[in-house]
Amino acid sequence: MDYQLLFTRFQADAAHTRWPQQRQLHECLRSAIRQGTLASGTRLLASRALALELGVSRNTVLYAYDQLATEGFVLPARRGTVVASLAAVQIPKAAAPALRSGLSRRSQGMPTLPGSEMSVAFAPGVPALGSFPITLWRRLLDRAWRALQPAQLNYADPAGELALRTAIADHLRVARGALVDSGQVFITDGTQSSLDLVARAFADPGDKVWMENPGYQGALAAFRGAQLKPIGIAVDEEGLAPLASDWLRHRPKLIYVTPSHQYPVGSVLSLERRMALIAQARNAAALIIEDDYDSEFRHDGPPLSCMQGLAGDAPVLYLGTFSKTMFPALRVGFVVVPAALAEPLTALLARAAPRGRTADQLALAEFMRSGHFSLHLRRMRRLYRQRRDALVAALQQLGDVATVHGGSAGMHLALRLHDPQADDEAMSARLMQRGIMAPALSLHAVGARHQPWRGFLLGYAQVPAETMEALVATLAAVVRGGR
Known part of the structure; x- marks a missing residue:
């Protein structure tokens, strides 16, 4: 067995380059044993000889051997350290596809929920995070932790x-x-x-x-x-x-x-x-x-x-x-x-x-x-009202093809297209390519019954008022068939 070649190939993997040398050697030998490269019954080199061949300290080799023995991969013998007889048990490759498709049938039909990437305009449900009093919150958290008992x-x-x-x-x-x-x-x-x-x-x-x-x-x-x-x-x-x-x-x-x-x-x-x-x-x-x-x-x-x-x-x-x-x-x-x-x-x-x-x-x-919560709510109401007003004003340029719904409250409104056959899904995809998230209303259908809403869900809480005009211009170009 060319231990030098085995160790060099293992070290060439970028995933291992930051590991300490002791761990590198341990993982290298364990991998070789699990794959059968070091077969059951193989007697490993003496610690001094392996250290000399690899150019590492003897303590590095002793650490690797001790770890392998603890895990059951090698056994001490009269003539040195021997690979255990059951060490090369491998998982059949045929089992891998079953694991990849192993979700339950009921889970495979679940709708996709929004994730942390929803920080662009007009992602729904995202508050104005930059306006949250984070310094005050840190202070309250610190106070709470200091007061905790074991x-x-x-x-x-x-x-x-x-x-x-x-x-x-x-x-x-x-x-x-x-x-x-x-x-x-x-x-x-x-x-x-x-x-x-x-x-x-x-x-x-x-x-x-x-x-x-x-x-x-x-x-x-x-x-x-x-x-x-x-x-x-x-x-x-x-x-x-x-x-x-x-x-x-x-x-x-x-x-x-x-x-x-x-x-x-x-x-x-x-x-x-x-x-x-x-x-x-x-x-x-x-x-x-x-x-x-x-x-x-x-x-x-x-x-x-x-x-x-x-x-x-x-x-x-x-x-x-x-x-x-x-x-x-x-x-x-x-x-x-x-x-x-x-x-x-x-x-x-x-x-x-x-x-x-x-x-x-x-x-x-x-x-x-x-009282900080009530104060924060009042500030956010003012901010969101300003942003709602700016968005509604900008959407007037689409008044001949769409109607605004639901702007009286919350952090989003709906833009309903007058054409009941409009392909809002395709439009939504084109908008996403331009950096605008505007989920299609048709994607929110529930059950087998037809729902006549076609258009977009527009969240405005995190969108500065001064950017609304340009964003809606992009939206309008897509709605009117622009590319």
Whole structure:
């Protein structure tokens, strides 16, 4: 065996060049043994001889031999170190394709969710991160960590830190008209985590869940993952519009809505429809999932009251998140459940979902209690209103071919094309090539029913007002067939 050639070839791999020499030799010999290059029963060179041949220190060789012996690849023998008889067991190459296609059938049809690359105009759901008071946040985090006791490094209350749950309940009562106390609030890792939780906790595989059509693809992913059956219900200018036949033919267990600012088209569910939906859900023994994802940003008038607070016994699971009001990487959301469901959900989480990130939650609770959260919201409302106004003004150049919807609230609006046959997917792809993310409304279809919305979802929260005119000019050129 030419150990010098073996070691030189191994070192030539760029992936190994930064490793210490001791590790390089150990990994080189282990790889050769696993591949059968050093066969079972082979007696390795004595440590002094191998060190001399490779030009390394004897300690380097001794380290490699000791590690191989610890891992069972070599055995000490009377005449030196010998490769173990079972060391060259290899995984058959035929197994690799099975691993690459090993996802479950239900997971392979999941919609793709937005990722960290969504920082360009007009990526939806991205707040103005440069305007977040990060220095203040660092200070609150540091204070929270300094105050932690050793016992708080253990798993925490599965419902979340009481201080944060109390701060959230206090805020929701004042700002959203919710009927809630801290015992009904459960902290999650964000809206997607909340959706996964309620889908699995309050429905069984095969149960029907109503969704707005077009609707939020993240919710669709959660419901499919829980093996529920999504039913798309049409959306118009007043929000979800179920037919009498829907209640008879597709009796739901869960009803998912975004009533304060429908995602993606931006319509607001009217009070009449809210009250009717609550009454009908109660009669059907269904639960309404109210996703209030960006309701804090109401541009034309005060924020609307949430559905959860419209009736004391409303069968509503209220979902909120700090990814829009604070920043996405915080990964904190919450679920508010009816009082009657708080105890069983607490018992379920105690068995299945230990919580952590105590310092983050305590810092957020202090951010809310101290008034910084309310101040930050006021600043963002002003900023987002300015950017909304600039975008709406720029979109006037498309008034003959498209209509703006949903600009009264939130961080995005919908641009609906007048042509119902428009290929918004192709246009969206061309815009992405020009550095503009404008997701096609047709891609938000839910279920087999036709949805007539064609156009784009335009997020404006992270887009400076002075850039809107040029960006919309690019959008207009693509819409009108320009290249």
